[in-house]
C-alpha cells in the first residue's frame with residue numbers, strides 16, 4: 457500500500473480522508489510523506505467534513521482521456537477545505553453557476569465503471585466556510 461492509498465480507499469467508502477500534520481494540525485493534499493506547511497514528518501489520517509470553498513477552477517473543453525470525451529465540457533476545481541487542504545477535483549456544477557468563494561460539498565457519485573468518484577457539488581446556500 458502506498459502512502460496515498462488511503463485517499464482512494466476513502467473515496468471508495470464515500471469519505472474524504474486527508475492527512476493532518478501532528479505538529480501544525482493542518483491537512484494537506486495531495487497526500488505526501490511530510491507536511492507541506494511546516495515540514496513535520498508525522499501525520500494522522502482524518503475524515504474531512506467535506507465542506508469547502510471554491511478557490512478557482514478551469515473548464516475542460518478537450519478530453520485528454522478518450523473515456524472523458526462524452527463529458528466535455530467539464531469543470532475541475534480547487535477547493536479549500538477548512539481542515540487546511542486545497543483539493544483538486546471535478547465539480548458537479550455547471551460553469552455558468554461558478555463563483556469564487558462559493559460553498560461546495562464533497563459528493564461521491566458512481567462513475568460509468570461503478571467506482572465512486574469525488575465530485576464537489578454546490579453547497580448549502582448562505583453557508584459560511586471558515587479556513
Ligand SMILES: [Zn+2]
Pocket residue numbers: 477478479480481482491492493494495496
Ligand atoms: Zn505541519
